[in-house]
Amino acid sequence: MGDTTTATMPDAPSTQSPTSPTFPSTGYSKHIVLTTYPGQSGVDPVPLVWGAPDAKSRGPVIVTRGAGMLKRRNAMGAHGGSYSIYNALAIAAGDLDVNFRPDFRNSEPTFNFPWQPSWADKTKIVSMDPYGHDVVDQFREELEAGWDIRPTMAITRANMKLAEIGEAVKNGQLDVDGSIVVDSSGEVRVTKVAVEPVWYLPGVAERFGVDEGTLRRTLFEHTGGSYPELITRPDLKVFLPPIGGLTVYIFGPPERVSDENVKLALRIHDECNGSDVFQSDICTCRPYLAFGIREAIREAQNGGSGVVIYFRKEGRALGEVVKYLVYNARKRGGDTADKYFTRTENIAGVRDMRFQALMPDILHWLGIKKIDRMLSMSNMKHDAIVQSGIKILERVPIPEELIPSDSRVEIDAKINAGYFTTGKQYTMEELAAVRGRGWEKWEDVTH
Numbered sequence: 001m002g003d004t005t006t007a008t009m010p011d012a013p014s015t016q017s018p019t020s021p022t023f024p025s026t027g028y029s030k031h032i033v034l035t036t037y038p039g040q041s042g043v044d045p046v047p048l049v050w051g052a053p054d055a056k057s058r059g060p061v062i063v064t065r066g067a068g069m070l071k072r073r074n075a076m077g078a079h080g081g082s083y084s085i086y087n088a089l090a091i092a093a094g095d096l097d098v099n100f101r102p103d104f105r106n107s108e109p110t111f112n113f114p115w116q117p118s119w120a121d122k123t124k125i126v127s128m129d130p131y132g133h134d135v136v137d138q139f140r141e142e143l144e145a146g147w148d149i150r151p152t153m154a155i156t157r158a159n160m161k162l163a164e165i166g167e168a169v170k171n172g173q174l175d176v177d178g179s180i181v182v183d184s185s186g187e188v189r190v191t192k193v194a195v196e197p198v199w200y201l202p203g204v205a206e207r208f209g210v211d212e213g214t215l216r217r218t219l220f221e222h223t224g225g226s227y228p229e230l231i232t233r234p235d236l237k238v239f240l241p242p243i244g245g246l247t248v249y250i251f252g253p254p255e256r257v258s259d260e261n262v263k264l265a266l267r268i269h270d271e272c273n274g275s276d277v278f279q280s281d282i283c284t285c286r287p288y289l290a291f292g293i294r295e296a297i298r299e300a301q302n303g304g305s306g307v308v309i310y311f312r313k314e315g316r317a318l319g320e321v322v323k324y325l326v327y328n329a330r331k332r333g334g335d336t337a338d339k340y341f342t343r344t345e346n347i348a349g350v351r352d353m354r355f356q357a358l359m360p361d362i363l364h365w366l367g368i369k370k371i372d373r374m375l376s377m378s379n380m381k382h383d384a385i386v387q388s389g390i391k392i393l394e395r396v397p398i399p400e401e402l403i404p405s406d407s408r409v410e411i412d413a414k415i416n417a418g419y420f421t422t423g424k425q426y427t428m429e430e431l432a433a434v435r436g437r438g439w440e441k442w443e444d445v446t447h
C-alpha cells in the first residue's frame with residue numbers, strides 16, 4: 001500500500017500530435033490515477049463528519065477528481081446519479097469544459113425547510129445529504145475558492161395539471177380554493193424537492209444488516225469495478241451511487257409538513273412509467289398516484305398538509321426490461337394472480353428490489369413524526385416507516401372503483417402477500433381464478 005495505482009493512456013491515435021501530453025477535447029493528462037490509498041502522499045480528504053450538528057461542522061461532500069481536488073475529495077461516485085454518465089458524455093463530446101463550474105446565482109430554494117434533529121442523526125438519514133439543498137449558502141467561501149461542490153437537492157415551486165384532478169374539481173370532490181387548487185380546470189400549486197442519492201455507507205450497511213466491508217465489496221464487484229476506492233479507501237465513507245433519486249410534491253404551505261398539530265396525508269409512490277405516464281391498465285400505479293394527489297390536496301385544503309413522494313424505482317427497481325419480460329411470461333403462461341410473484345422471481349430472482357429500508361430518510365428530513373393518512377397498501381413501506389420511528393395512524397387503500405379490471409391480478413396477489421386491505425383477502429386457490437386479459441384479440445389483428 002501507499003503507492004498510487006496509475007496507468008498511462010495507450011498512444012494517441014495518429015490523427016493527434018504524438019508529442020501532445022493531453023487529449024485535445026478534454027485536457028486530461030496522459031497519466032491516470034486509477035485509485036488512491038489512505039496515507040498516500042498528498043491524500044488529505046476534506047473532513048466530512050456525517051451526523052454533525054450543522055452543515056459547516058459536517059463539511060461539504062466533495063466527489064470531483066478534477067483541478068487539484070483528487071487527493072482532497074471525501075466521497076466516491078459522481079454527481080447526478082445515473083445522469084453522471086451523460087455528464088461524462090458531454091465532456092467527451094467537447095460540449096462541456098472539464099473545468100466548468102456552475103453559476104448558482106438565483107438557484108436557491110423557494111422555501112427554507114427548517115432544520116430538524118434528524119439532520120444531525122447519522123442513523124436517521126443515511127441515503128441523502130441533509131444539507132444537500134443548502135450547499136451554495138453554507139460553503140460559499142469554498143465555492144469562491146474554486147472547490148467543485150454541488151447541491152444534491154433542489155427546492156422549487158410549480159403549477160401542475162392532472163386530468164384526474166380536473167375531473168375531481170368538475171364532479172365536486174375537490175373545491176377551488178384559489179391558493180392550492182387555483183382554478184376550475186384543476187390547476188394546482190405545489191412545492192417540489194428533488195433529491196439525489198448520497199449514501200453514508202456505514203449507515204446503509206446497518207439498515208440492511210450487513211457489514212460495511214461486504215456492502216463495499218459487493219458494490220465494487222457489481223458495478224464492473226467502477227469505483228475502486230470502495231475497496232482502497234475505507235476512510236472514505238460517502239458514496240454517490242449511479243441510481244435515480246426522488247421528488248417530493250408538497251400541497252399547501254410547506255411549513256405545515258413538520259407541524260405535528262395538523263393532519264398529514266402522504267403517499268410514497270415508486271415509479272411505473274408505463275402506468276404513471278402512459279396509463280397502461282395492467283397495474284394500479286397511476287390510479288393510486290392520482291388518488292394520492294387528490295387526497296393530499298384535500299388534506300391541505302382542510303388546513304393540514306399533503307405530500308406525495310415519487311421514487312425513481314421503475315418496476316420495483318428491477319427496471320423496464322425485466323418488467324416487460326415478466327409481462328410476457330404472465331400473458332403467455334396464463335395470467336392468474338396465484339402465479340403473479342412467481343413470474344417475477346423466475347426472471348429477476350427476487351420479487352422486489354426497492355429496499356424500502358432507505359425510503360424513510362426523506363420523511364425524517366422533512367421533520368415528519370406521524371402520518372395521519374397513509375395512502376398506500378404496501379406492508380413493506382408501512383413496516384419501514386414504523387420501524388424508523390414514525391407513527392402511521394390510518395392506512396387508506398385504493399378505492400375499488402379506481403382499480404382497472406386487468407390490474408386485479410397484481411392487486412389481489414399483493415393483498416394475498418400482505419398488502420393492507422379493508423376489502424377481501426383471497427386465498428391462493430381463489431387467486432388462481434383471478435385472471436388478467438389475454439392476448440387473443442392481439443393475435444387476431446397481427447395475423
Ligand SMILES: [Zn+2]
Nearest residue numbers: 272275283285
Ligand atoms: Zn405499475
